[in-house]
Amino acid sequence: MVAEAITETQDTTTLVLFTGNDRLDYKAGHFLTIDPHQFEALERFTAFLEDLKGRKEPARAYSMTSAPEEKYLAITVKEERYVRGATKYPPLLSPLLVKRTLRGMRLVITGFTGPYTLPDSVESQVDRLVHIVAGSGAVPNFSILKHALANYPTLQHTFVCSNKTWDDVIFGRNLSELAARHADRLTVIHTLTRDPDAASRGPNIRSGRVDEALLRQTLPDPSAALVYVCGPGITQADRALARENGVDPQPRFLETVLAMLRNIGVPDNRVKRESYG
Ligand SMILES: Cc1cc2nc3c(=O)[nH]c(=O)nc-3n(C[C@H](O)[C@H](O)[C@H](O)COP(=O)(O)OP(=O)(O)OC[C@H]3O[C@@H](n4cnc5c(N)ncnc54)[C@H](O)[C@@H]3O)c2cc1C
Known part of the structure; x- marks a missing residue:
């Protein structure tokens, strides 16, 4: 559940997530993934982009902003822009996470993984x-x-x-x-x-x-x-x-x-x- 949505800049939001777990097993530098198919608000847009691109839209990766010893899990998302003549398709997920995700909303996350971590020693x-x-x-x-x-x-x-x-x-x-x-x-x-x-x-x-x-x-x-x-x-x-x-x-x-x-x-x-x- 989104415990808080913090506006960092005009196009970037930190989502503080409450998972119900006291200890979350991740390393600093790990990412989680969010599947755009779970959002009803994106249903038609996702289907349209899949038809255009000829492939299923994959889950998007978001690194953790929080450190493992912190109480809440947090991610920080920057909104991608559609620039006429420069970008091929409008971005799918980041505008929703940055501008339309409010406190109390629920979302399914999958994690945690990634090689961008500190070595043990x-x-x-x-x-x-x-x-x-x-x-x-x-x-x-x-x-x-x-x-x-x-x-x-x-x-x-x-x-x-x-x-x-x-x-x-x-x-x-x-x-x-x-x-x-x-x-x-x-x-x-x-x-x-x-x-x-x-x-x-x-x-x-x-x-x-x-x-x-x-x-x-x-x-x-x-x-x-x-x-x-x-x-x-x-x-x-x-x-x-x-x-x-x-x-x-x-x-x-x-x-x-x-x-x-x-x-x-x-x-x-x-x-x-x-x-x-
Ligand atoms: C390991 C990892 C960690 C990440 N962590 C973060 C993070 O902490 N914060 C963050 O903000 N982002 C992070 N990202 C980026 C994030 O996963 C998304 O890529 C980003 O949010 C854009 O997703 P979107 O759905 O909004 O845009 P998309 O729909 O993926 O579109 C993005 C761009 O790709 C182009 N595009 C999409 N599909 C095609 C295609 N088939 N052919 C040609 N062009 C195409 C679009 O035109 C657009 O310009 C991370 C990525 C990785 C790999």
């Missing part, structure tokens, strides 16, 4: 985690960060968060509070790609994209940290379209950051990735 492997996220890619890293700060006292964190504008930043206040509370262990850096006032918004708020200079700064010893990268990546649809046009798919946030990490010498086995494509 993380503290014996590294003393630093570097989080590099874009948009709703902040969700699993926020959970991992909260969990690691509470449970692994020797781990230091740098949290690099990329968004279009300051108003698009999810968990901005929570990240500032965590950074203030754990000043010796957490640095948060925001990069804003389309915010003309970025540089005047405060320390550690930059204008532009995540670039190699920033990665070198956060990873002075490229093999001494574990790096968690999450954000938009090339989708199957991008690949299919590129194949049709006889070109390579355009790299998105995930592929671009992974290439830069390779360039600055971060070993592949030090990088965990999750694509929201």
Whole structure:
């Protein structure tokens, strides 16, 4: 049952879920899935999209915002947009979860799973985690960060968060509070790609994209940290379209950051990735 629907930004909502279970067995970084077929309000739209696409609409994955030691389970959903001429189909589930899911509503979730988690003996492997996220890619890293700060006292964190504008930043206040509370262990850096006032918004708020200079700064010893990268990546649809046009798919946030990490010498086995494509 939806215990609370918290508006994070104009297109992003956190759904706090009450499951009736006192202990939920999941790891920070895991996701759950939600099947769009369960929503009566989407019935005709789902059937129409299935006819157009010629395949059944799959369940959508949503990472947990909450950390396992927190009382309630929570997910944070960013609404996908339909942009004429740019997107092939209107998005199915995220508009409903973000704009039309209210306190008291019931939904069926399936979970919990995913490889984007901390290794068991993380503290014996590294003393630093570097989080590099874009948009709703902040969700699993926020959970991992909260969990690691509470449970692994020797781990230091740098949290690099990329968004279009300051108003698009999810968990901005929570990240500032965590950074203030754990000043010796957490640095948060925001990069804003389309915010003309970025540089005047405060320390550690930059204008532009995540670039190699920033990665070198956060990873002075490229093999001494574990790096968690999450954000938009090339989708199957991008690949299919590129194949049709006889070109390579355009790299998105995930592929671009992974290439830069390779360039600055971060070993592949030090990088965990999750694509929201
Ligand atoms: C492991 C994982 C964790 C995730 N966690 C989160 C999270 O915490 N928060 C979050 O907001 N999102 C998360 N996502 C993304 C989420 O699962 C959904 O993809 C997102 O909410 C969009 O779903 P939708 O139904 O609204 O849009 P969709 O209906 O899936 O459409 C999205 C886009 O894909 C295009 N598209 C769809 N089908 C086709 C097709 N057949 N051919 C061509 N183009 C097509 C549409 O035109 C549209 O542009 C996660 C994804 C993964 C894989």
